[in-house]
Amino acid sequence: MLYAILCYDSEDVVGAWTKEEDDAVIARLRLVEDKLASQGRLGPVARLLPTTSATTVRKGREAMVLDGPFAETKEQLLGFFIVECANLDEALDAARDFARASGSAGAYEVRPLGVFRPGAVRAV
């Protein structure tokens, strides 16, 4: 089985950490990652950039692009894609393609990654 472990915290508080504090937290997390990686159990690892850099594509007959992160609480996180894009417009094009293809309600939040390590686990 593969599990995703998603990180939630107050962005304001994490943003107020000093660089040393941030580095220290990341270093401790890396130890856990390293242990999992040495057992061949670590898949992709990503750190998202702040929600201020996010754009949201609301699905609908005509997909709507909104500034800011996805903020609804009545919808849940169901999955994600990592897509290589030259700029935001390319990312939004991809999100619109997904929106058209899915045909259901909901939204895609488009947010750049600050850190990405692809990792290595088998496909499911």
Added chain:
Amino acid sequence: MTELAWIGAALTSARPRAVGALYRHFRNLDLAEEAFQDASLRALKNWPQNGPPRDPASWLIFVGKNIAIDALRRQGKQEALPSDERLEAPDTDLAERLDASNYRDDVLRLLFICCHPDLPASQQIALALRVVSGLSVKQIARAFLITDAAMEQRITRAKSRVAAADVPFEAPGPGEREQRLTAVATMIYLVFNEGYSAAGERDGDGARGALCDEAIRLARLLLRLFPDEPEIMGLTALMLLQHARTPARFDADGGVVLLEDQDRGRWNRTMIVEGLALIDKAMRHRRRGPYQVQAAIAALHARAERPEETDWAQIDLLYAALESLQPSPVVTLNRAVAVAKVAGPAKALAMIEPLADRLAGYFHFFGVRGALLLQLGRTDEARVAFNQAIALATTAAEAAHIRMHLDRLIKDSR
């Protein structure tokens, strides 16, 4: 992370909202700051025992308000309170928690009083760093390279000017909000430039350089309150893209490394990615503004993996746009650098000659002029320009950079 560090970060992040709300209640900056301070002390005692509250800012506002009201009562000053509003029941705090627009205007008001037009720029920055960012007087004094006492005095003066200026407390209308936002953006960029211009100088504990990070943090705060303002996206992007280059801007001896000569591998990729995402977002609004245009220029530099790949023609167009938005001889001077790349040094030189009077005291004018003359092979005139630049240099690094050009000229002429 230790518990203390966590609480410290929580207090820092809650500060603008909490002090902003307390300021609205007490209409007195000192009282609001004291109330926040007292509530923070209580948090240091209470949070480790009971665990951190779900919403630290609301907790601090509620506790801070009560402490301050008790103190005022003890001093028998309750008559001096302007309205019953201060003695409101705890459920108003619940309402407060739900009222995002209140929160937004509180933080904006707090930022806005710091950049009141009556305050000179140096006082604006100091006040914002003290009141909004919560840096200690000592930390700010270090960043400005002045004594603690002088900084204390500067902040006290700024506070009394703000009190006299009488900023209205009602929620601002859209026009007023827009104006406040513009003033606040300017102030945040001032904080950034204070740190940016200091980079590379002897800055033992990094107090000045840290101002860049603080300015970016304030811009993100503003952007979270006003998520669809393209100029605030532009400002944040501009600062991220400029700050990303900091590790490459100076050599080991503190000498200036020009953009073209910088080791682009040392640029901070994370900041660049965030800056690019933000400028892309801003441009989608098609409401051009000076911060966006400057960020777009910085983005073109950031996107070029090697200096030869820089899209100078596009940069020239963007500077032309900036000239029409914000005409200034300095913008034209910057444009001339792009023009030199696209159309050659003669054209660029012709463009800056008319600026000579207005930029007679500006280091960069003579630096650019000297470099253009040198490219045209007019070495004697170049030498004169470089000497003028050295006379006007404000930092040792600037002077050293021009001296390098001069040394090369002397060597070539032998």
